[in-house]
Amino acid sequence: MKRPPLIPNTRKAHEATEFARDSSQLLDFHRGVFQAYWEREENIGDIAVLCRIATDSGIDTGDLRAALEDGHYTARVEEQIAWTRAAGITGVPTVIFNEKFAVVGAQDYTLFKDVAQRVVDGKLST
DSSP, rough: OOOOOOOOOHHHHHHHHHHHTTTTTTTHHHHHHHHHHTTTOOOOHHHHHHHHHHHHOOHHHHHHHHHHHTTTHHHHHHHHHHHHTTTTTTTTEEEEEETEEHHHHHHOOHHHHHHHHHHHOOOOOO
């Protein structure tokens, strides 16, 4: 992982991610955005970069561009941001398990595995 020299406004990346979710291409697109930012140091706030990632992920670039330009997913992303603020989330990354438990920051894989297993086993119920 490289730390890019530019910290982009990621709003369009979040909107594009919602488009990818609705297009059933979330995992491929998410991986593409991750690689673009952390490996290639690209500006994931740039619509052209997002469209290239979309093409590589099998997503219709024309439809994505139109959705980003007309703000089709803006309200959904705003709702997600409002939810995180209301939940008191201030750190990135934050992973929410079962809408109740948060793991904040870059943590070791074993911690995620342990929390996930406890949720599955019903050991984290409050």
